[in-house]
Amino acid sequence: MTRELVRVQLGKTAVVLGGSAAGLCSAGALAPYFDQVLVLERDVLPAAAEHRRGVPQSKHPHFLLNSGRRAIGALFPGFEDDLIAAGGLHLMPSMDAAYLDGAGWSARKRSAMTMIYGSRILIERVLRDKVRTLANVVVREGVTVTGLTTRDGRVSGVDLGEEHLDADLVVDAMGRGSAVGQWLVAKGWPEAEVQTLDAKVTYTSRWYDLPTPRPASWWWQHLVIMPTPDKRRHPPEHEFLVNFFPIEGNRVIACMGSWGLDMPRSTEEFVESATRVRTPLFAAAMDRCTPTSEVHLTRSAGNKWRRYDRLRTPPRGLVFIGDSICAFNPFYAQGISSASGSALLLREHLARGLDDHFAARFLAAQRKLLRVPWSLAMARDQGYECAVGTEKPPEWRRRLLAAVSGPAFSFIVGAAREDEVVDEHFAKVFNMDESLGQMMRNPRVLAGFLRHYVRRTLGRQRVPFDFDPQAEPPAKDYSTVAAR
Template sequence: MGSKRAVVLGGSVAGLCTAGVLARHFDEVIVLERDELPADAEHRRGVPQSKHPHFVLNSGRRAIGTIFPGFEDALIAAGGMLLMPSKDAAYCEKDGWAARKSSQMTMVYSSRVLIERVLRDRVREIPNIEIREGVSVTGLLTTGGGTAAGRITGVTFSDGDAQSLDADLVVDALGRGTKVHDWLVAAGWAQAPEQTLDAKVTYTSRWYDLPADRPADWWWQHIVVTPTQDTGVHPEEHEYLSNFFPIEGNRVIVCMGSWGLTMPRTVEDFEAAADRVRTPVFGQVSRECEPQSGVHLTKSTGNKWRRYDLLDAPPVGLIAIGDSICAFNPFYAQGMSSAARSALVLAEVLASRSTIDSAFHREFLDKQKVSLDVPWMLAMARDQAYDFATGTETVAQWRRKLAARFSWPVFNAITSAAAEDAYVDEKFTGVFNLDTSLKEISTDPQFILRVLRYKVRAALGRTRIPGGFDVTKLPPGTDYTDPDNPVAHRPVYVDEQVPA
């Protein structure tokens, strides 16, 4: 490619992954970042959500590993933990604690700040990437805005003095708060249509040190408490989706979130709410840990997709990646993985095109849309269930009622069936990790049949792996990977049913 310089706006996960791709195709890649980047894994102003749990889904792990070979090993060496959630996490589901067993899904657990630090370390090893810190991007350099010959030719910025940079390609990785779309309109381009859905999600987190001597019956690393499906009177904390989330350094992030509820902001309210979560175990184990932070609350969680692909004349010379183009409800842990997947789409198009022209942009936008459709559909499937949700993607009341009535029961049916059926487990793992679309499994007769078969077996009491263990007790540590020969991690509860 004859192009010489690419400029990336923003040095977070989306920007760093994109810089790694661009370095293979451009002589010079410059990343402009507003913050002074820490040398270690520390919070910074530009990533306030770093104080909440994050993990990279399997498709994101592979994408980042393709861009930066050895990334996962480096993350684990830095303290990240490769775990199998079905065996290393305790799940409080509809009827109680789920059984513990092996499955096909693994994940690397760490803090967001460690992920970014490891990524920065990899980027700094690439000689033709320069990260300029303490820089505020102030605008775009353009010519012929909105016309067939229109193009973005660079950016303006300030590092104390007003400056500009010419570029053959500019990448908007500034996140939810980007102003690039406003600058494009001011320069003459049409406003990109936006799809939005805000389900009023709020979540609140606090960091803790685990006990130096972990209690013997704490077999789990991760605890997940899903919202109740009880339609009767219950404390609103039973509506929370809660996580006791492990990160590096023998620490956890205790996080509680909800759709449409007011979440605790103070330490006192946070601790009281944790005690009222659907299982008392959540508050009990949190109190066994040593607090290391205050309470961090986030409300900027709406889904928004800027549809540059729908413009008749998309701006040549500029692409958007990460939350700048498509931001998701953070509950679903799709953001970093979706950004890395988009970076791989860019790599594919750069490898096939020799010129940054309208054909290049059309191909990229079309392929990026296919990639983004997968997580977007998942986010819509749940967030459209709420009467208080607002945005362009709200649906008719009958559809909201169906989603509200069946989304969690269907999820529970699938996860329960996956424990006993390898095909369901494989497909569910694919959907959860953005490797398979929701549409694909919802139209897969074999998948549907196997889940229904499991439901019939459950109704007849013929399932092989037990479930619904008492939520007032600690999660049972028995390993049911082989249901005929379960292995007790610790003494089994008196009322726990174990196959002979």
């Protein structure tokens, strides 16, 4: 059943380049303001939740942060309910995840943070279903965009080989590999500055069916193993970021990732490496499950921000959503939430009208939105010696970041266990609802940090931590202890 929209007409046709999450969210933002929205996608899109060539990262875990949930829900009312009805899992990580950080397991307790777990292919399938309810949105599949057409400093349409489409507004949602920047240069615009930082992230995943019934000791649904803080000699696998990530259909994605290390490629190497991570629980859990895929390895292209906002005269009639303008280290789960936030921002700006200064205004506002996830990615990735790119810091600063970023993160996590206000703001930062700088300038949060430091120094923390990683993670709920 299609959903009719109350339209405020700004033009006849809007064209979206790309039918992935960023493009689908863009279509939802454009639909109330144009007679027709055309989404042009190179792949043939599956009707069900299936992998496709254009989204190779769909084989790895994807978080949908709170900011992304809200943005998509604003664009497509009922999205969250539909995602859960389709199998997505609404969980509280502090209660439903076994979390190994620092020297050992963290305690379970209630917190301000909840998340919806599901595969990337499920998220996109539900998004496609939502887009299909919009009567004025047409998705054309199996088409290749070959260039832009321009007129008087304005992008006026796109070329599909011998076919030409006029457009009142074009949205580039073609991802990291977008050629739009090159097409603009060919049309006379200067090349946009690009900020980069590649911390040599590689991650490898394998899909499993969970056992039925689950083992009685598995109170947890999500297993997280953070890299070790131990500077003594240890296996490379102790440096891995490990997830046993629950998705729909009683399945999990076992994933190991690292910064600058070689990762297992074959199933034999994957299983063997799993036995050398910091806790035996990961390999033991895999042994209880049934593998349903081969091993999928991806090398991330790192963080990349195409600074179209710094062009003296940005092209009119063109905006950028998602990885086509700003892509992140996938470890930080910022991609879909950042893209949907930009799409919601696009809708808000369209509500004010479309004129010759629209693209410049939107880029300026989008810059503020993108600074939050970008600064979070830089705070961690700039500390790695293997990182390369324009944003690689001086060596003294890199060493400082490497020395403090891991311990600082663990300290904040520890303070959040003890203090509900710190917990609330940490959840906001993690979910891109607040910048790290805003949290660090909050007097109440700083007071919570100081109180936690004193308590930790005196050994008087209320919530225990560093439970033996060689043992099962503790199932006890310490929420009432934290409240006292």
